[in-house]
Amino acid sequence: MRNDPFTFARRRQFLADCGVGLGRCALLSMLGGATSATASANILEPYTSHFAPTAKRVIYLFMAGAPSQLELFDHKPKLVELEGKPLPPSVIEGQRYAFIQPDAAVLGPRFRFAKHGQSGAELSEVLPHLATVADDIAIARSVHTDKFNHSPAQLFVNTGFGIPGRPSMGSWLSYGLGSEADDLPSFVVLMSGGSVSGGASMWSSGFLPSSHQGVPLRSQGDPILHISNPQGYDTRAQRDSLDLIRQLNEQRLDVVGDPEIATRINAYEMAFRMQARAPELMDFSDETADSLDLYGAKPGDAKAAFANNCLLARRLAERGVRFVQVYHNGWDHHSNVEGGVRGQCEQTDQACAGLIKDLKQRGLLEDTLIVWGGEFGRTPMVEASAALGRSMGRDHHPQAFSMWFAGGGIRPGVTVGATDELGFHVVDQPIHVQDVQATILHCLGIDHERLTYAYQGLDFRLTGVEEHHPVEALLA
Secondary structure, X not given: OOOOHHHHHHHHHHHHHHOOHHHHHHHHHHOOOOOHHHHHOOOOOOXXXXXXXXXXXXXXXXXEOOOOHHHOOOOOHHHXXXXXXXXXXXHHOOOOOOOOOOOOEEOOOOOOEEEEOOOOEEEEOOOHHHHOOHHHEEEEEEEEOOOOXXXXXXXXXXXXXXXXXXOOHHHHHHHHHOOOOOOOOOEEEEEEOOOOOOHHHHXXXXXXXXXXXXXXXXXXXXXOOXXXXXXXXXXXXXXXXXXXXXXXXXXXHHHHOOHHHHHHHHHHHXXXXXHHHHHXXXXXXXXXXXXXXXXXXXXXXXXXXXXXXXXXXXXXXXXXXXXXXXXXXXXXXXXXXXXXXXXXXXXXXXXXXXXXXXXXXXXXXXXXXXXXXXXXXXXXXXXXXXXXOEEEEEEEEOOOEEEEEEEOOEOOOEEEOEEOOOOOOEEEOOEEHHHHHHHHHHHOOOOOOOOOEEEOOEEEOOOOOXXXXXXXXXXX
């Protein structure tokens, strides 16, 4: 039935795979038939969730490179006491690292920590802006992952699998829930700080229909290249061309029943609508000076790219985009972790807190889920290599790291989970990366075990085949 999107989507796929006869006829009927109605049918129309959601949309602030939890959220005074000494063999037994030996010396935290808000959330001194919204966020200190190098770990967080080819989280949400925006993509990607290790596979639709692919937007200028018509080619000529292309595609759809052709029709129509919508989206002239200052945004300034993207994420959320993925690269501090973390916080801290404050004052935070985190954590031990020119850094640490959440069904002002006194192992409420994925889906009203897609004889899902659960302690 139409009000069960997951059953409908899988039935639609099955009928498409039939290719001929009843399957093709039924598919064309569900897509509106091979008539002009097909072009106007919205493949991404909103669907009903499994149960009442607490969030309608997600803004995921992905800190690529793996921020050091020991400099930001997980204060470990014991490391100060042990600095310069190796960790006990019983702690590091059986562990492996990308660039250091297990017996590397301990490195103490480089910043002071203090408690903030009524919740008493303990935060680093380099997060002064986040400290002002400490009672609005939930901090998870016990997240862990299965991957210890950047590309597979980033892919794992974003797609649930460590190698390219699987659908990304935004694509799963687009597939499961559709879109509330008819003139913007359901899944938008924003980037700053350089390229990410996992590459475009992190916003790929994988084996899902390509209509659910993430669409990268540029943070300045035209959001998408060639969105403006060339000189002498007006809207009427473009509309006539699109109508002809649509007719040819519909004829082909009538012959072969390939749902990717319907996707192509809708992609052309979406692009046409975006030509009118996107310039307005990128025009910050209607933002007040106070609004820009809240984020630290400076339109057209590449140095403020992350702040500009956070403001743009709010504008996308207002316009019904389902999933906004904001990637910010630059957290891979194998050397000078103190200077690296300080510099990244100077670029990101104000904008993250500003996003929370802005959504809250606009009444959007209650149904917008914000997620902040990287792909893994950093070691309590120091990384130093004269050959590589590295000193006072930290290596990859998949055993434990920190994330924070806000809005859309998250319990504010709580700190969940704990690591040992060395910040090495999780000792309370372990949260696997795929538990985080299950939690995000839960906030949007989705049972992660029921959101599946049949491909090559298997029912795939974002959270894999092992047992994972939403993190109840994080939920309001």
